Amino acid sequence: MYIEKARVDSIQTLVPNTYLLKVFSPLIASKIKPGQFCNIKVSETDYPLLRRPFSICEVDGNYLHFMFDVHGEGTRILSSKIIGDEIDILGPLGKGFTYDGVYKTAIIIAGGIGAAPFPYLVESLPKDKEVHCYIGGRSKNNIIDYGMKNISVSTDDGSLGYKGTIVELFKQEYEKFKKDSVSIFACGPNPILKALQEFTIAKNIDCQISTECAMACGFGICQGCPIDNADGDGYYLVCKDGPVFDARMVRL
Amino acid sequence: MSFVDQSIQIGSLYLKNPVLLASGTVGYGNEIAQFTDMSKLGGIVTKSLSLKPRKGNPPQRIVETPSGMLNAIGLANVGVEVFIKEKIPFLKELDTTIICNIAASSIDEYVECTKILNSVDIIQAFEINVSCPNVKEGGLIFGNDLNSVGRITEKVRAVTKKTLIIKLSPNVSRIADFAKVVKDEGGDAVSAINTLVGTAIDIWTRKPKIKNVTGGLSGPAIKPVALAKVLEIKRKVDIPIIGIGGIMNWKDAIEFMIAGASAIQIGTVNFINPNAGVEIVEGIETYCEKCSIGKLSDIVGSYQI
Structure with a gap:
């Protein structure tokens, strides 16, 4: 896991209100797997205070892509980033998809x-x-x-x-x-x-x-993102045990 | 090589510097150790432990507020037994001071937890959480009752010689009265403050944004309140204070120490910058050099009022 200051390389609108952000982040890019996520600090000030979690959308050499909708202050600020801006990214986080199994x-x-x-x-x-x-x-x-x-x-x-x-x-x-x-x-x-x-x-x-859940840290210390286990007698943390789960493991 | 002495003494507890990671914001140390050099910190206060494991509250547990956050985790923890078996081995390897936080639903449970943990060598101090706002039993029921805080301090004191710190609630009208009771009953120090009770409501659904309805407010939004509470205790009661509340950087840490805190804890900032503790230690160092302060503890309570 790394904390990387990543330079914005491009930002484009895919469909109305949905953006694709490309940033230069070689350390995280070298490690992150499909289904994992990064926790992004969208401003340098205390507002908004917390990082925002985003799935990794695509990796292209040393670059990461994030796809997001604007639905609050954090994503609004992120959508207004311009080329050359630096954003603070923490990742890779969580467990991603398992896709090398026996299936056609x-x-x-x-x-x-x-x-x-x-x-x-x-x-x-x-x-x-x-x-x-x-x-x-x-x-x-x-x-x-x-x-x-x-x-x-x-x-x-x-x-x-x-x-x-x-x-x-x-x-x-x-x-x-x-x-x-x-x-x-x-x-x-x-x-x-x-x-x-x-x-x-x-x-x-x-x-x-x-899955998704509001979270603060993204790596297990805040305990803010519980999801019921299948039996309903305990929780997993979306950030650490997920965000990707076998559908049999959790109660939605 | 530095010439600034950042060491702090609280009761029998020696800290190499005043920067502690607050309970409930660093789990049992293992996750945050991936981001920061724990050996450079004054110490770590482990997540509140109860006698038996606690599942914690259902989601949603946290919500962001302007320059702050509300949480209602509900003291989710592994319980004393699993803590000793599974978490202590990792903590043992850390070259930093371990302070164990205890939360309970009854006075007997506080005593029982302390008794069991007292035999664990690496635990050098106890921080008793009498101020969690997010559980039905215990927590604030104790934390805003002078008599209860006094009895808990007295009973826990009787079963441990280790440094005893009581974590106070800001949700009271006169926090200094609580600090005085702690001192009178043999406590070594107080931590101030725990979170402030707060809530947030979704205007479209008209439902609370947190399942527990209310949560504990933390982050920079509460710093002025926390500072005022530390100052109030410092001016009225002669007991070491560990300052907590919205500390984001070394300037905030110094501000708390000037207001009267012997040491400080950082909490919410760990979620955003897990290396903040080390950065604060370094910032304090530079500040002391600039101001020709040889011994950091000299600035504790040095306010000019």
Whole structure:
């Protein structure tokens, strides 16, 4: 784990309100794995006070990419960074995806900004794996297909692709993958993950979910980010034990 | 080689410098050790221990507020037995002073925990948490009752000769009265302050942002309150004070020492900059050199009022 002052190389708008930030961060870039995250201090002052956790979106040599929506003061400040600005990044943090198992097809399921960790995962999958990406959003303006392959789309309002949630769409199409072994990798709003978790546990399909929770430190000392274990008799920490969990391990 | 003597003596407790990592912000030391050289710190105060393990509160446990944060962790901890078996071996390897924080739901439990931990050699002092705002039993029920704080100090004192520090709550009208009770009952020092009770409400759902409804406010937002409490104790009671509350850098640390703190603890800043403690020790060094201060303890309570 490192704390690195990273220089902003570029920042672009992917879809309205969703940004892709590229920073020069060679130490973290050399170590970080798909599904892990970094905790970013967006200002040099005490406001906002805490770091903000962001999944690693892509690694390109010495550069890290982070994909984020603006939904509060921290992300607003981050979105206004310009080339040459320095940001303070702590990482790599947490446990990422396990993707080298015995399966034929990797199925990515992303809801909204839940697309963030997948470009790096898709890029890192062993070459013999097939990939199919299911991407959901509220409307066509929220569909983020950056870095994805073999895409199926759903929108809540039906403005693009299937009308409904991405998990509903996946459930309908699951039959076509059924004969082969699949491994599912998912990230998105809790109701989506919950519906997927129910389905994959019932069908006994391997599924890893990337969870999120408000946190302060990102490495286990604040104890601020508990998630119920499957039995409900204890907690894991999202930052240290996750953010990626086997869907069977946690209660959402 | 430095000529500044940063060492501090509190009761029988010797600290190589005044910078301690606060309880509940560094777990049992292992995670933060990846980011900072613990041997350069004055010491570490371990996460509050209770007799049995505690699961802690359900999420959401923390929320950020302007220049601060609210937390309601609920004293999640491994319990005394696992602590001794699994956490002490790591702490033993650290070349720094270990202070063990204890939180309990009854006076008997405080005594029992202290008794068990008293036999662990590397624990050099106890900090008794009578001021956690986030648990139903114990915590503030003790912390804002003079009689309870007195009895806890007395009973725990009776079972240990190690340095005994009582961590005081700011959620009282006269904190100096509590410091006086601690002194009268044989406590060696007080830590001031624990967090301030606070809350935050989501205006769209009208629900508290923290599941526990209220939490403890920490961070730079509380520094002026903490300083005033330290000053109040210093002016009224002759007992060593460990200053805590929103310390982010060496300037804040010096400010607390001038107000009367013999040592300081840093908490929330560890979440943001896990190397802050070492940076504060270095900053204090430079300050002392600049001001020709040979012995840091000379500035304790040196306010000009």
